[in-house]
Amino acid sequence: MTLSPLGAESLDRGFGPLAGYRERLADRGALHGVDELFADADSVRPEQAFLAEAIESMALPGLLAARAETRRLVNDDGIRYGVWDGASRRDRSWRMDPLPVVLGHAEWTQLERGIQQRAALLDALHEDFYGDRQLLRRGVIPAEVVIGHPGFLRQVDGIKSRGGLVLGAHDLGRDVEGNWRVLADRTSAPSGAGYSMANRRITTRVLAGLHRSTELERLRGFFHTMSAAVRDVAPASAEVPRVVLLSPGAMSETAYDQSFLASLLGFPLAEADDLTLRDGKVWLRAAGRLEPVDVVLRRVDPEYCDPLDLRSDSQLGLPGLVEATRRGFVTVANPLGAQVLENPGLAPFLSAASKALLGEELLLQSAPSWWCGDPDARRHVLDRLDKLVLRPLSRGVADPAMYGPELSAEELATLRRRIEAEPWAWVGQEPIALSTTPVVTPTGLQPGRLVLRSFWVTRDGERHVMPGGLARVNTEMSSIHVSSSAGAVAKDVWVLAGETEEAGWAEWAGRAQPSLVPVRPPAIVAPRVADNLFWIGRYTERAECAARLLRVADDLVEDHSTRPGTPGEAAMRAMVDAAAAITMVLPEAGQPPRQHVRRMVADASQPGTVAWAAERLNESSQRVRDQLSYDIWHVLSRLERTIGHIPSEDQQLQPQIYDMLESLLAVAGVISESMVRDESWGFLDGGLRLERAQFTVALLLTTLAQERPPIIDGQVTEAVLEVGESIITHRRRTVAGEGPVWPVHSAVSLLLLDKGNPRSVSFCVDRLVEDLRLIGDEVLVAKAEALAAELARVDLVDVCAGDRSALADVLIGVRSTLHSVSDELSRRRFRRKAAQHTMPFNWGGM
Template sequence: MSAQVDEQPGGALEAYRALLASRAVERGEPSAPAVDELIGNGGVRPDHELLAHTVTAMGTTGLLTRAARARRFVQSDGVTYGSTDDGGQARNWHLDPLPVVLGAQEWAGLEAGLAQRAHLLDLVLADLYGERTLLHRRVVPAEVVLGHPGFVRQADRVRLPSPHQLLMSATDLARGSDGAWQVIADRTQAPSGAGYAMANRRIITRTMPALHRGTDLARLRSFFHTMRVALHDVAPETSEAPRVVVLSPGAGSETAFDQAFMATLLGFPLVEADDLTMRDGRVWVRTTGRLEPVDVILRRVDALWSDPLDLRADSQLGVPGLVEATRRGTVAVVNPLGAGVLENPGLQHFLGAVAREVLGEDLALGMPLSWWCGDDRQRSYVLAHLDELVLKPLWRDVDNESEFGWALSRAELDRLRARIEAQPWAWCAQEPLPDSSAPVVTRDGLEPRRLVLRTFAVAEGGDYRFLPGGLARVAASMDEYRVTGSAGALAKDVWVLSAPDAAAPPWVERSSRPAAVAEPAPTAGLAPRVAEDLFWIGRYAERAEGTARLLKVADDLTEDFDNRPGSLGAAAMTAVLDAVGAVTTVPAGDAREPGGRVRHLRTLVTDRRTPGTIAYAVDRLVQGSQQVRDQLSLDTWPILSRLEETLSAEQTEESQLQPLLERLIESLLALAGVMAQSMVRDRTWAYIDAGSRLERAQLTVALLAATLAPGRSPVLEGQVTEAILVAGESIITHRRRSAAGLGPASPVHSALDLLLLDVDNPRSVIFQLDRLGPDLELMGDGERRTQVAEIAQRLRAADVHRLAGHDRTALDQLLVRLGAELRDLADAVERRHFVRKAPQRTHVTEWTLGRDA
């Protein structure tokens, strides 16, 4: 199929229809798609006419343009999936521009079936950690539950103070051969993806604006309002103003973006284990000012890792004593510890019988035919048809994934058979679902890919509410049957059409607690980990900008004088390059060789591994921002993305550094503007601004010490001083004052006056100190504020005229002392505000009975 064919009127859609027909003829795999979301047997499916019209009107070229636009938005919005080798967030989120459309009537039926299933799972969860009637009556074999790692015995008899024990759930769905949705898995441990669903919607709204405006959709935001109310309402009854936190494994988690964006949407702080502690039988957040109680934890850490005292002793992700706190009822954990047992595919096999036992009705949503290998007859069938079935272990981990029998070699089938026979109770099998396919934009036109739909539910009042549509994922290729992130799946936005008589969203109902407006934001504390990341965001942003400005001056001099040794300009160039070395602390290497200076400057811009370079600072700036995504404006991410793109652009020896440095400075100024204009002046702002002020002051002092403290001839000193004023963004003021006869006659005197003592110059050291004081006051640090005031007072007392004289010993001493005081101040801030918990270790003692026992 060629792009030329697709560009005929209706070509993209007709080519897709023809491809579906040819795939139907060739279909041979057990799970080959039999239903398409866009094209049915009679043509375009109902409710898809506008989408089909858009595809026809755009053609392949237009669709590829939209796909490229979606990729840019994913990049600029900072949507990530997976992790990098150094613990950062990987850029592995891929979004197709064409949405999956569900009609209002279809969604209403699906929602009813999902509500029934959520209610059933809720009752099952309560029974398994309560009376265990289902096990006693053998409705569910005990080994299916008790042998599952998701069954947390330590959580037995622990209940949430709520009518529902399963507050949140996610359900993975695929279509059967008849086109009806069937459940293929439940996600109840710590359901992920709702944040991605909202991110997808934000991107597709901008990618396909006309299609979005022309479609009456059910909106997503009400779901997050409902979730917020539900989390407040599940708090212990003793909490009048509940504090809710989102517990994350950290930025190294593959779904770190989802967790942080969810926290942003809900307005709850994102915390890690290091931020929490136990006191008096309850959980507290460690902030830079005080301990603050926690009433509800929205858990994104798997249960077994949540408490190293009662559960996995080697976990660094949990809070020692959390299980005991839940048992005492001082904190509510959502979903409850132990909810992961409901993800058990063996339990799913018995769920139809459970529904008849518990609800007195059949399940409204079907499931693939399945077999539990703990039963002799069922196991015999499975082993006889091993190459036709999907084999699922009762629990998943990296070494224990589902197997697709038809994709295994004879040797692999034999090994799988041996595993099943060794532990038959730990395996079940399912018939393969044909799934459905959905069109994906590729260079060759539209291609059908297998689709899985994940829906999201939250308990609110006596019912469950659902995110309209949810999150769709499609396989990485036409022949791929695994629809998982690890297999390169793409995401799709899901559009649920609004019903003509749609009721008002349920979130407008008032919460039963008055806690949503608990405490004014300015008084809320920050965890030391968060405060430290914010502080270093300010420092790295300022370090990158200050270094870029200095390198811009150095590169300009190098371009003019690198090949003119012995000239006055070459001497100025050497002085500035020496200053670059002093400020960045990066060795010059072969800078004295031909072309070596230019290569060295390029290294200082693009080398990501060496501390002191711009790329190193930007990488740390991005990583720090990812750690505290929930604290930053959404406008931050396009700027950080542009910074990364600028540094990633291919550079050759012929490429000039000036345009690159200018683009970097523009982006860093934009970032500073977003910070200055978008952030409330609370502690979050104070830590960022304090980091920026300290970094700028230290860079300025280091630059002045390297350039103006050494004595030079008047002519050379004039050139060096002018270069430093350019790097300090103060040259225009210097020239204007000199021309008007208002400034000092000596260039050195003028530079020291502007860059050290001018209280109106935002680049001067005294300006930084004057702004640092209020930051420290916001941080609640009176001792450090006094220290800053003393430093500023000594600096104001300096005689700049004497310092700029022929003998620069006093200037050198002043700058050395000032630099040391600033470093000591930064160290004192870190010691006072960023104290982390000591690494936690649980000592496991083996108890033995004495000989006479």
């Protein structure tokens, strides 16, 4: 379909985003393929017409607004991708373009068939490689390509994996004629499915009108199928299968993808520390309890999964996992030996393998490839070394693919010597031009090279393909290398629907209802998860309490710092000194109160500050992302932006403190209104109650437990009540005659003893008792109940009389008990496994 007359006229006159994009397409250089949007220089592809019209109607200002909104939503959702810089890792925001890649229904149907066939072929190859190896015996595939590949794990040879390859992915790109080619197969622990859904969530908000008006294949059903497929491969003895998603941890570059996928599938995210092996079986562990695990959906590279049978220095795996799979006690998805299928050395032989195993011509071909272990193929590769892509059989960061057209003469000579020294270890591939797709930039639409990662799962022998996938685009047209780690931009992929909504509902209506299964007890909370939930509660409250204290202190500094010798200045110093004692951020030599308060608020590098606690809150939340509501990331993102904006010395600090408090209150609200009151809640709320109680005790101890002249004491007391959000109640009760007359009596009553005040120590201790009951620790419940009874016996008049030493004694005793409960809870519930070490064994001494 050509553009409408108005669109064509705007292009002819050089107006509109598409006109500029068409001009840039003409400057793509020598190596380029087709364009996803334009069929030729003058016409838009029929299935892209609606997108082209939307682009023209938005114009450049609208496109840039969509780009900015996309970035904001990415930050609000906390979508991150880790990038390694030498030995260190840093998180950066997910890079995403607002415009989707659109695939027509007919084209997608054809591509889907090719993906399904290739998935079936890879599954058959896996079974053959770890079974009879008929293809190797018959010479269909050279044995060196398989047995010599690091992904072929002899330790798992002969293990029959229930369900075979449960899931997989392929990186696809178009050749110069527009045909889809497979650039790489991902069968070990494919990543990106979670990012695909995250992309869709963004585009539905940024392009809401366009999304609503377009009939698209939806993604949600694919994740339901994946969840069912993974549960289906559990050992037959598992009545209600328990699945965990095994993650390398928060330091993984795709940690967001893993946690979001776990949430979509409904599986707990587990690390090696959360699991143990007993009697040949895998268990999810908690303090004094174990829960059997039937399926491990892994995102840990296979060689790291078992330090006993595989890589001995791994801290990411579970000793004995290989043997547990061999005995059929647990299913690992995908099987540990599946990485051999990612071998680029298989590409030249897949057509023959398809005929041998499936009796079919291969529908979805790889890029033309030559294995250098074959003399004729090696000569061909060496003769065209500067025109090919050279891939080592083993994919890795230390030895990535090398692009001949981008290498210098010296680099080509070095590469030639490496190939001649180990020809069996190299594969030459024809570079794929890759299609281009528009990316929004400040100067207009820029063409970028497109790689599409498609995903599939196997259930009941059928391959189900995600309708779309994860698109990655490199806007550097001088390079054909496209990867997220190299800075590629992600895009959502829209597959146009080919059936009506009614037909889709009819299909669902015809399906059998799922059978009922027994309801089992709630899942246990692993020590790592409990520890992080506990500290989410503590850091949330620590940041909020410190912010409240410093808001009052800063207000006093603004009013009284220039009035030395006055009662107000004395009250100010009392509150600033209290803040320093509680946060343990002491003033630097000669530092005025204003700068000291500012540092206690905004210095993220200093433990004890508001900013430091907020950053630790974010880190702890990232470690248990699958446990928290999606809504919390919007709030944490806003908090992060607030912390990053430090007012200059001549600006007031109060607006930033208020913004911090607003975000922290929102965090507490989201948590409170979204978490079920189960064991997880007990750990999180228990941390919050302990932190608030300890802060309030410290506040009273550093302020009201010290006797001062009445005029100063009154101002300090009012400041303390304001920090404790109890000043209004104090005034109302005093006027109505419902509370103590003396302000210090009222403050101690409200903040220490009042069981109805959420800010009081007594209230927090009562809630702590409830939290410890949810956790199921009766020893600590008894200890907390004893503390509650002790507080109930405190005589207000006695502790506030005289020099207030009695009040100090009570507070010190309460503080000691609270610290004891916290320490004992950590010892009893958060104990991690010891570091794993493989014991060397002297076989020669036998």
